[in-house]
Amino acid sequence: MASRDIHVGIVGAGIGGLAAAIAFRRAGVRVTVLEAAEQLGEIGAGIQMTPNVSVLLQRWNVADVIGENLVQFEELNMRRKDGTRVGHTKIATLERSLGRPWWVVHRAHLHDGLATVAKKLGAEIYIDSRVAKVEYQSGDKVTVETVKGKRYTFDLCVGADGINSIVRRTLFPHVRPEPPTTNCAYRAIVPYEQIRKDPVAKEIIEKLTMEVWMAPNAYIITYPISAGKDFNLVLSHHRPEKLRATETQVPIEELRNEYKDFDPRIKRIVDMIPHTSRWPLMVTGPMESWSSPQKNVVLIGDAAHSMVNHMAQGAATSMEDGAFLAKCIGAVAQGKLSLREAINLYEKERMPKAYAKQQVSFLNGAIWHLPDGPQQRARDAAMAPELEGKYYVRSSNLYGDPQTVLEVYGYDVEAHADDAIAKYLNGGREPAHPETGVTPELQQKYMDWFLVDEAKRGERIQKL
Ligand SMILES: Cc1cc2nc3c(=O)[nH]c(=O)nc-3n(C[C@H](O)[C@H](O)[C@H](O)COP(=O)(O)OP(=O)(O)OC[C@H]3O[C@@H](n4cnc5c(N)ncnc54)[C@H](O)[C@@H]3O)c2cc1C
Incomplete structure (x- = not known):
């Protein structure tokens, strides 16, 4: 050709x-x-x-x-609705092992x-x-x-x-x-400056963190944006009917009421939201x-x-x-x-x-929305080792679960494309090393991730 x-x-x-x-x-x-x-x-x-x-x-x-508008954050805290911490991901550790940042x-x-x-x-x-x-x-x-x-x-x-x-x-x-369910979400931004003035809420923003408050059929996730000047919130909840289009004129009382029983620190920030829209979650x-x-x-x-x-x-x-x-x-x-x-x-x-x-x-939505009871307790127990920094191989906190982190966040789409094209051009077989029989994909998965920088990876595939 x-x-x-x-x-x-x-x-x-x-x-x-x-x-x-x-x-x-x-x-x-x-x-x-x-x-x-x-x-x-x-x-x-x-x-x-x-x-x-x-x-x-x-x-x-x-x-x-x-530039600085890509914000790095220190940690992710998974909480129950009342603010109790049940899980924790140290973002620097995750970033170090993947060799890439997690930005907001x-x-x-x-x-x-x-x-x-x-x-x-x-x-x-x-x-x-x-x-x-x-x-x-x-x-x-x-x-x-x-x-x-x-x-x-x-x-x-x-x-x-x-x-x-x-x-x-x-x-x-x-x-x-x-929409698969009646689940939908508000989105909102509150300036850090305003939160710092609140004696209760300011405790939550001492560091730049991502926070998740999990509750039956609802959650709030927050993180910093705009060079750490703005506090971003996504507020999940359910409606009586499935939502198929964005509602731009939501009475602010509806939002405040939805989260009234949450941790007072986040509740006070929710009360600072001046206006919001409700977004459908469509598949x-x-x-x-x-x-x-x-x-x-x-x-x-x-x-x-x-x-x-x-x-x-x-x-x-x-x-x-x-x-x-x-x-x-x-x-x-x-x-x-x-x-x-x-x-x-x-x-x-x-x-x-x-x-x-x-x-x-x-599934992550289902995990975060679990009703109080045995399933929620099992979820919290399955992420509990994170709180003490103990060794674990699986976690119900998917943002820190080793398997999910590697599969979803460790994925390199350009390397995948290079490998797939090389395999196709090689008659459907991965071009393996002529002596060892090792393919580039497995070489990367098990060894190169800690040895070879990414620029060299392309060259190696060409050589095989
Ligand atoms: C609450 C919420 C939180 C989210 N958080 C995240 C997150 O943290 N991370 C993440 O990765 N994703 C997140 N998402 C999902 C993300 O917003 C969307 O998946 C993403 O915006 C889709 O990008 P897109 O370019 O495919 O489509 P779109 O963003 O919809 O862009 C489509 C573009 O096409 C244009 N267009 C439409 N019709 C025409 C036409 N006929 N002719 C020419 N132009 C046209 C539109 O104007 C628009 O600019 C979130 C979604 C929601 C609802």
Whole structure:
């Protein structure tokens, strides 16, 4: 196969679309991004950039652009509703063994950093360009049309247009995102300055920490954002009916009442929240495919697999999708894979990952929401060794559980893509060392993680 020029069109400049734009440019592929909004930006709330994606922000130089607004925190404390500590993760220990930070950030700062780097790398980004139509039936190319009648033709169209994706609705009109339960969430920000003035609440913010108050059918998770100036809260609760759209006019008394029996320290901060919105927690799929039969239209992120928020993996998974897809399309540009092979590989490798994360996310919510009683006591006992820093091999605190940390937060999507492409090109067998028979994947899993720095990893795969 000859190398070829490829023009990718991305619908949606959210976190997933912009991350994909960066990854495509790094793979040497031309990218045009079409965004519906009249201005680039994100909603006013915090977001976790867990170690599986902080590594991408570092590699892609986005971290340098965001700077001190990427906040590191010292520890995670798992609490019962009354404030009693039941679990604990020392974040520096986790970061040291994964070799990456766990950041928390305002969405606007993250979005800004991604957009700056995408533009610097040469991505063309058009705002006020809501895509209304996707035409992919004839030939290899795909044409999209905006509501203003502007038409663009691409070799590949990537639907990164979120939960109500027009691209997904064109490909799979029968798919309907649904909340699995009546669970939904408030989001809010309170300035640290204001909390410091409260004699009771200030105890909670002596250090920069992440805190989780678990309660029957509800929880509050908090962390610092904006260079440690703002305190971000996500407040989970249940409603009598399933929620399918964001409610922007929530009476503030409803929120205050929901958490009235919580630890007085966090309750006083909840009472400082001036206004809030209530967000649905919608799940999309599992779907059988994420692409058109011609393999010239493909989905990433929430458009393909929105998930509940309890593992902080929705945006992270969107970013991983873009990074993986870009490696595959980069191989098409180099003449190593056909577009069909690239999309098939992306779906084969990424679909099981996304759907596993959907399930872990749901389960973590179930763990945090357990009713008081024997199950809650078993949960608390299963994370109790953390409090004393004792050795443990499993924990019900999934943010510190060794297995979950390695699988979810220790995952390196770009290494996964390199390995998957190398294996495909080697006839479906992992290219093993000619004498030892050891594959790059297991070499990395058991040995290289503490020996070889990541830049050298790519070289080693080339050599095998
Ligand atoms: C309470 C809560 C807390 C969360 N916390 C975290 C967290 O800590 N960490 C994490 O990783 N995830 C978190 N998430 C999930 C995360 O917000 C989403 O998964 C993520 O924003 C999805 O990114 P995306 O780019 O796929 O889609 P979106 O963010 O929805 O972006 C889609 C973009 O496409 C644009 N668009 C839509 N339609 C069109 C069209 N027709 N034409 C052109 N453009 C279009 C939109 O304007 C938007 O810019 C949380 C979610 C909730 C509800």
